[in-house]
Amino acid sequence: MENKTVIGFIGAGNMAYALIKGLLSDGFEAKNINVSDANLELLEKRSSELGVTTYSDNVSLLTNSDIVVFAVKPQVLSVVCHELKNKASSDQLFVSIVAGIKSKDINRWLGGDFALVRTMPNTPALFQSGVTGLFANELVNDTQKESVNLLLSAVGECFWVNEENLLDAITAISGSGPAYFFLMMQSMKQAAMALGLDEETADALSIKTSLGASIMATNSGKDSRTLRAEVTSPNGTTQSAIETFQDQNFEGIVAAATRAAYDRARELSQELGNID
Ligand SMILES: NC(=O)c1ccc[n+]([C@@H]2O[C@H](COP(=O)([O-])OP(=O)(O)OC[C@H]3O[C@@H](n4cnc5c(N)ncnc54)[C@H](OP(=O)(O)O)[C@@H]3O)[C@@H](O)[C@H]2O)c1
Known part of the structure; x- marks a missing residue:
């Protein structure tokens, strides 16, 4: 410019x-x-x-x-x-x-x-x-x-x-997305405290793990599916956790949540644009 x-x-x-x-x-x-x-x-x-x-x-x-x-x-x-x-x-x-x-x-x-x-x-x-x-x-x-x-x-x-119209999809992914990650951090913090860690440590572990995973996904040159597979040793702790997520339909929950955000973005766009 x-x-x-x-x-x-x-x-x-x-x-x-x-x-x-x-x-x-x-x-x-x-x-x-x-x-x-x-x-x-x-x-x-x-x-x-x-x-x-x-x-x-x-x-x-x-x-x-x-x-x-x-x-x-x-x-x-x-x-x-x-x-x-x-x-x-x-x-x-x-x-x-x-x-x-x-x-x-x-x-x-x-x-x-x-x-x-x-x-x-x-x-x-x-x-x-x-x-x-x-x-x-x-x-x-x-x-x-x-x-x-x-x-x-x-x-x-x-x-x-x-x-x-694709801006509504972007709204559902990156526009609302930070809140999805905050929810994950909050849930991990609560889970950490339930396992006996103090609040400060639980908070730091959930936030820094999220930051570290983002940096790895950004800089490793590998897609998230590959990265996940690489940190999931057979019969290890991560595999137990991932299987539990998937038993509870984690991917389906994410798809439904982003679809709900997309539908709401379209509705709001309609309502706000109707003003004369
Ligand atoms: N914050 C974000 O991260 C984010 C992310 C994505 C998109 N956005 C979009 O960015 C827009 C701005 O968000 P924001 O967080 O910067 O909002 P904000 O902090 O509330 O700033 C808006 C400013 O506009 C002023 N204003 C109100 N009426 C006005 C008028 N007639 N003429 C001139 N100025 C007027 C407000 O004054 P008063 O406070 O006195 O009313 C306020 O200072 C929003 O439409 C939001 O959808 C924000």
Whole structure:
């Protein structure tokens, strides 16, 4: 992305903060970052900590930015878009990190056909360890795609899909996924305490084992099925545990849970998009 491209964030909350911090650490200049928010105290805080330019109204931010990032809660997005209605220029690029709201609904609220990238980051983005699913509508050109890729790469890895509906699948896997792993950590911690370990040790063992397994899966060059087979000696302790998981239909539970998240993402998308 050219360093003179001006990026404006509508909403100065947690995600905007993470993205801006990431951009700054990648060498993007604070003078080319704008932020607007309904909360003036928060704007003041962002300005003094990050050196970005702040606006108390979203229309001024729009007028002074090349790329506008929607970083507000889903319930607020239609209100924000209505404020901007018929005020954007045709060469502006919009990026939404707002969960669930489809590109056609955003463009309907903005009152035109604008180049728009919808993204689905996840919460580890707050620690620059996220994964983000992205979808570009047909008006987004390659240079714009590259700019958005750089923007979201500031908080983790990017995965593009060429059908917008696939963002619902991404929501069910990586969007909600951190909570699935937290549930596993919580269950392992409880199990460790039931086996006599103290709480602090139980907590550390479950978290660090999860981290170590992730690092191994990322760096070993082997798929998770192979890694699991390699750590499962015949008649050993791991085999006893894995067989118990499978007797209780572990894979079936994971498939049902992710399907439920996928169905709910589709329902929410429908409900939120129905607003005029
Ligand atoms: N947090 C995550 O890890 C994560 C992951 C994936 C996707 N997302 C998506 O990212 C979006 C932002 O999440 P977040 O966690 O950053 O939310 P957040 O911390 O609540 O930030 C949103 C900010 O927008 C402000 N706001 C409200 N109305 C506004 C308006 N009309 N104009 C300008 N600003 C306004 C809010 O102010 P008030 O607080 O005063 O209302 C708040 O400061 C959400 O749509 C969420 O779905 C977040």
